[in-house]
Amino acid sequence: DTEVTQTPKHLVMGMTNKKSLKCEQHMGHRAMYWYKQKAKKPPELMFVYSYEKLSINESVPSRFSPECPNSSLLNLHLHALQPEDSALYLCASSQGEGFFYEQYFGPGTRLTVT
Amino acid sequence: TQLLEQSPQFLSIQEGENLTVYCNSSSVFSSLQWYRQEPGEGPVLLVTVVTGGEVKKLKRLTFQFGDARKDSSLHITAAQPGDTGLYLCAGANTGNQFYFGTGTSLTVIP
Numbered sequence: 001d002t003e004v005t006q007t008p009k010h011l012v013m014g015m016t017n018k019k020s021l022k023c024e025q026h027m028g029h030r031a032m033y034w035y036k037q038k039a040k041k042p043p044e045l046m047f048v049y050s051y052e053k054l055s056i057n058e059s060v061p062s063r064f065s066p067e068c069p070n071s072s073l074l075n076l077h078l079h080a081l082q083p084e085d086s087a088l089y090l091c092a093s094s095q096g097e098g099f100f101y102e103q104y105f106g107p108g109t110r111l112t113v114t
Numbered sequence: 115t116q117l118l119e120q121s122p123q124f125l126s127i128q129e130g131e132n133l134t135v136y137c138n139s140s141s142v143f144s145s146l147q148w149y150r151q152e153p154g155e156g157p158v159l160l161v162t163v164v165t166g167g168e169v170k171k172l173k174r175l176t177f178q179f180g181d182a183r184k185d186s187s188l189h190i191t192a193a194q195p196g197d198t199g200l201y202l203c204a205g206a207n208t209g210n211q212f213y214f215g216t217g218t219s220l221t222v223i224p
Binding site: 004041042045088092099103104105106108110 | 144145147149154155156157158159162200202204206211212214215216217219
C-alpha cells in the first residue's frame with residue numbers, strides 16, 4: 001500500500017465554523033506533513049510531524065491546529081478561518097525524518113471559506 | 115526568498131513537440147525531486163536525483179542533475195496530452211531544509 005488518503009475531498013465552511021481535515025497512511029512512514037497550496041503555485045509547508053511529535057511549525061496562524069494521534073494518522077483542526085485560507089490542503093508522508101526522504105502526497109482537500 | 119526558480123513558468127505546446135523545463139538555484143542540494151501535479155490532485159513523485167551529473171530516464175522523460183548539484187532539467191520527448199500538468203522540482207539542502215520550485219504549468223494541445 002503506497003497510498004496517502006485524505007478526507008474530505010472538498011470542504012466548504014464559514015468563518016465561525018470548526019472543522020477537521022484527516023490524513024492517513026499505512027506505509028509505516030514516520031514523518032507526516034501538512035502543506036497549503038494556492039492555484040498554480042507550489043505547495044507551502046505548514047507543519048511536520050516526526051515520530052508523532054511536532055518538529056516543524058512554519059509560523060502558521062493558531063487558527064490551524066495540527067494533531068498526530070498515532071503514526072498513521074494526521075489531523076488538521078480548523079477554527080475561525082479567513083477567506084484567504086481557501087486553498088488545497090495537502091498531506092504527505094515520508095519514510096523517515098529529514099527531507100532527504102521522498103515524500104508521498106495525498107490527493108488533497110479543497111477548502112473554501114465563505 | 116525562493117531558492118528554486120523554474121523556467122518557463124507557463125508552456126503551451128502541440129502534441130509531438132519536445133520541451134525542456136529548468137530548475138535553477140544558487141544553493142547546493144543534497145537531493146532533488148521532480149513531481150507532476152494534475153488539477154485537483156496531489157503531486158506525484160516522478161524521480162529523485164542525488165548525484166551530480168546524474169541522468170535518469172522514465173519513458174519519454176529525461177531528468178538531469180547538474181554537476182554542482184545546483185540545477186536540474188526535465189526533458190520531455192514527443193509530448194502527449196496526458197503530460198499536461200504542473201511540474202514541480204523540489205530539493206533538500208544540506209541544512210535539511212526543503213523547498214519546492216516555482217512550478218511550470220504545461221499544456222499539451224492535441
